[in-house]
Amino acid sequence: MSEYYLKKEKKMSRYFKSLIFWVIVGLILGIVVGAMPPIKIEALGIENLAIWSKVFIDMFIKALKLLIGPIIFVMIILGIVGLGDIKKIGGIGVKAVIYFEVVSTLALIVGIFMARIMQPGVGMNLDINALDASSVDKYVKASQGSESSFWGVLKGAIPQDLVSPFTDGKTLQVLFIALFTAFIVITLKEQDREYIKKALEVFQSFVFKILTLIMYFSPLATFGAMAYLISKFGLSSLVNMGYLLFVMLAACCVFIFGVLGIICYVAKVNIFKFIRFIAKELLIVFTTSSSESALLPLMKKLEKAGIDKSCVGLVLPTGYSFNLDCTNIYLAMAVIFLAQAFNIDISLWQEITILLILMVTSKGAVGVTGSGFIVLAGTLSSLGDNLIPVATITVLLGVDKFMSEMRACGNLCGNSVACLIVAIWNKQIDMEKFRYALDHPNDFKIQD
Template sequence: MNITTPNPSLNTKKSVFKTVVTNLTFWVLIAIISGILLGHFSPENGVKMEFLGKKFIQLISLFIGPIIFLTIVLGISGMGNLKKVGRIGVKALTYFEVVSTVALAIGVAVAYLFKPGKIDKSSLTFGDASQYTKGASEHFSWLEFFLSNFTLQVLLAAIICGIALNFYQKREQTILVLERFSKVVFLGLKYVMYLAPIGAFGGMAYTIGKFGLATLIPLGKLMLCVYLTMVLFVFLILGTILRYYKISILSILKYIKEELLLVLGTSSSEAALPSIMVKLEKMGCSKSVVGLVIPTGYSFNLDGTSIYLSMSVLFIAQLYDVHLSFFEILTVIGILMITSKGAAGVTGSGFIVLASTLTALHKIPVEGLAFLLGVDKFMSEARAITNLIGNTVATIIISKTERDFTELNLDPVYEE
């Protein structure tokens, strides 16, 4: 009688295979590669896939308002201490301003050192930037920024409701209802996230199909500088901040790899907003800090966008051979410290902010924005990823300073 002995090696291989093929990260990566191939070899069909990326982002966007509102209201009402709410808010805004200013300075320094704008101008192709700069070249309106920024509106409404709930007699019953509703919203989000590969495929196929790989060559130097600067910022600046609290930046990046790939495919950090909030809570950050810092950071802590904006201003100046004095460079940083806070939630946000900044300087032609049209889409992934990492680190740091951080937990959240 033959007895078949189980093969441990075979079982291990099957287990690894099952883990890989059932991992959302694997399918998002496959979708991104497929999108690049389709866009490159069949541009017409690649461009037609744009609706997949847009529809996915629109679907995710439906969850952003409810999740921001519920997490902030529950976070503030759950604290029961309004002084703590104010303290966290002040800490967060101070951190945002300091770190984003460092990002601006690094962007200016790299652009000044490597001079990406000193290239063969005969190879550049202009686009029509008027649709992005219309209405922005005269002035930057904070009122218009607020009225067009849905995230900021929900954030303000949630803060008011959270504070008011602390004085409501039936506070406990209301919180219980909101918590149940919150679970339903996050459950719905869990199933929507299974569509992430489709959204990533559509976004990447459109990008490559629309602009092509060859069009990146003339402006490759600028792209390389932007990407290298953001890598430097993430590992040197954010990595150093985390190291102070004995946390490795690499371990954090590994933990949020699904969100990073999703942002890479969709070119939108908003697509990862709901899931990153869940992961930060699982990691050990308190719900109240996550609920306040992440939504606020999406409007006021845009490290990647700050780097891109500062480098773009100097890039355009170099294209037109406009010399900027040290004082004028400091002026650029000062203006962007304010205008970069309006780079979220506004249609054509990056170009609006750049146009308003260039106009304020009265020295660099606003028309130079046309140079950026061909590669802006490709740099948007780097901006969005850096923004996401920056807000993740900010939440961890604020939780640490509040001593409201449980034991660090970097176990997978979505993998089963």
């Protein structure tokens, strides 16, 4: 009996230590507080706890926005520098980049298409002014003189200095600086390049540590988001949020079993067998919400299954910066969802502009919890508040953690298929051995 209770206690302890457990707790409490009559706390000068709780969202988003610039800057540089000497990597690097761009664009199209067809935000009729009445003037002023057209956005991508893009969260300007810096670094001698790469990796670990600490406050932010949303817009808004999760899941399945399935079919590989082959890594990713958590075991497994080590070593790590397919789906879908929820008309040309902008900004959406949300904020900043104000993303915070699970698992599938296709394309795979691995996945277990 004592052993039974000990195991039960350990299981409960794991639940209490899980971030998603506390996110669910925050979600439920937020719904309850938002649905209740106004809770007044006179000692703190709070007239309505549900409305006041918006302060948690504001603080959380401000903290995340501080990391937009550094995360995108360091990941873009490391992604490009990680390719090494372009002359040495030859065809494999070029083929990988071509594949990443084509498939990432298809993912964006799937996101926009599914959001347009299934319309998860239609009928919510949310009011931008209700999000933060005091900030309306700020959005109006910000929109004056700004251009949301594609050429207008491109013109604004060139920074006037090297500091304001990071302090003001100007994502495209950060990308411009990162691309220019990466080009300079990649032309340096190999020894100097390695010094800079190591320094950037240290800085990357530092930034990710800050991001991890901030994410510990996501349950509190989730509570504030749901309490404020329900209090302002009623319980009916929950139906749309649940439907959004369903549409996101449907879009990921369409991409994985549709787009990736067709690609694998052309390569004469069964997508269902391939998903079964990487099932353990998918489970790791699902529990951590980070597609990078399974990077090392996935690399070992693909190498053991017959894919050349040089191909695995180049394509998979680079894919974590340039080929996050389901994060692309999320970004495209979230933009259309917010436009629908707040009754913002988006023309076909503006949708094309959004697609082109996302093709660039999505390259900073690294496989770490919360980074997709950060890049979404940066993307909306790039489009200009006169199109879709950044403040609108507050309505997504309550369900973002659950969408993060889908993004992470989908990204792992996308990068695994990318490694396979590039290996086949570059003739760096033992297909007989690989097919055997798919048919006998238990024979290719990797020791932890």
